[in-house]
Amino acid sequence: MTTIELNEENLPRLAPRPCDCHKGQLGHAVIVAGGAGMGGAGLLAAQACLRLGAGLVSLLTHPDHVAASLARQPEVMVHGVTTAAGLQPLLPQATVLLLGPGLGQTGQAADMLEAAAGSPVVQVWDADALNLLALQPERFIAAGPRILTPHPGEAARLLGWSAGEVQAQREQAALQLARQYQSVVVLKGHGSLIADPGGQLLVCRHGHPVMAGPGFGDVLGGVITAFVAQGMSSVDAACLAVWLHARAGERLAAQGRGVIASDLLTPMRALLEAWSPV
Numbered sequence: 001m002t003t004i005e006l007n008e009e010n011l012p013r014l015a016p017r018p019c020d021c022h023k024g025q026l027g028h029a030v031i032v033a034g035g036a037g038m039g040g041a042g043l044l045a046a047q048a049c050l051r052l053g054a055g056l057v058s059l060l061t062h063p064d065h066v067a068a069s070l071a072r073q074p075e076v077m078v079h080g081v082t083t084a085a086g087l088q089p090l091l092p093q094a095t096v097l098l099l100g101p102g103l104g105q106t107g108q109a110a111d112m113l114e115a116a117a118g119s120p121v122v123q124v125w126d127a128d129a130l131n132l133l134a135l136q137p138e139r140f141i142a143a144g145p146r147i148l149t150p151h152p153g154e155a156a157r158l159l160g161w162s163a164g165e166v167q168a169q170r171e172q173a174a175l176q177l178a179r180q181y182q183s184v185v186v187l188k189g190h191g192s193l194i195a196d197p198g199g200q201l202l203v204c205r206h207g208h209p210v211m212a213g214p215g216f217g218d219v220l221g222g223v224i225t226a227f228v229a230q231g232m233s234s235v236d237a238a239c240l241a242v243w244l245h246a247r248a249g250e251r252l253a254a255q256g257r258g259v260i261a262s263d264l265l266t267p268m269r270a271l272l273e274a275w276s277p278v
């Protein structure tokens, strides 16, 4: 097994925007996230997606979260949705989907996930989408290409292993997940790994323990989605997002404990602009 270390020699770049660029060329990310009590997860993902350059971002979330989300981020189009039927009219607008942050694992969440899985666009599966997939893999076969972003606990559920077993053999776990689910996989945690079903494996050796807090994964999901929206391949989007996210965490490390996930947005944008000027 050859593991490629992500570094500035092999890191992909976003293409510069043409001067007549308009938002319709930068993708429409539809994010299905934020069940009862977890509105922040979807909002963090939506903000990150918007801040890393997606053309349009729609957040489909529990109705309880609509007003707060709009107040915090009016550029995001926020819809209160709790059923698969409510989701259907919005899905055809998507050029990329992000499914799962804070979604919950209720029957309605599963129905919404099943409806979204039928979309032909690239689908980023995170958090509760992964937990639901682990419970009923045969129900949630995606119509479009899929990127799975498990942390070690979610990876364990998907593989039927323990989290300890995943951590003891992270590279095998990432490759096995990519093969088993025929998806690009980002196995998160210290030394995040990116695997594809063909057996390609990359590792990011950046990042910092200040990132051990709520919502850091939700932000990563939003960033991957933003890069797919802007035309990157799934593997390139995953690599660039993981690297920027980890490097931004390192930049914040001097602030010590209490760095929060939304703090990543400013340094990630600065790093992206240095790496891939607009």
Ligand SMILES: NC(=O)C1=CN([C@@H]2O[C@H](COP(=O)(O)OP(=O)(O)OC[C@H]3O[C@@H](n4cnc5c(N)ncnc54)[C@H](O)[C@@H]3O)[C@@H](O)[C@H]2O)[C@@H](O)CC1
Binding pocket: 037, 038, 039, 040, 041, 042, 100, 101, 102, 103, 104, 127, 128, 151, 152, 153, 154, 163, 167, 188, 189, 190, 214, 215, 217, 218
């Ligand atoms: N503001 C919000 O609304 C937030 C909502 N969240 C949502 O809360 C739900 C539950 O997600 P959680 O991730 O908290 O719970 P989980 O039960 O999925 O994961 C926690 C467990 O996973 C394992 N694990 C995770 N990372 C690990 C690592 N790096 N090394 C070893 N083991 C590791 C550990 O066993 C840990 O106890 C998800 O839907 C998530 O999206 C979270 O994202 C936190 C923020």
Ligand SMILES: Nc1ncnc2c1ncn2[C@@H]1O[C@H](COP(=O)(O)OP(=O)(O)O)[C@@H](O)[C@H]1O
Binding pocket: 127, 150, 151, 188, 189, 190, 191, 192, 206, 207, 208, 209, 210, 211, 212, 213, 214, 215, 216, 217, 218, 219, 220, 245
């Ligand atoms: N100690 C650490 N070193 C490097 N990266 C970390 C560390 N702790 C957390 N991270 C990163 O932060 C993110 C946490 O994601 P996740 O566990 O899904 O959080 P949440 O569900 O709260 O959003 C992952 O991208 C992970 O790689």
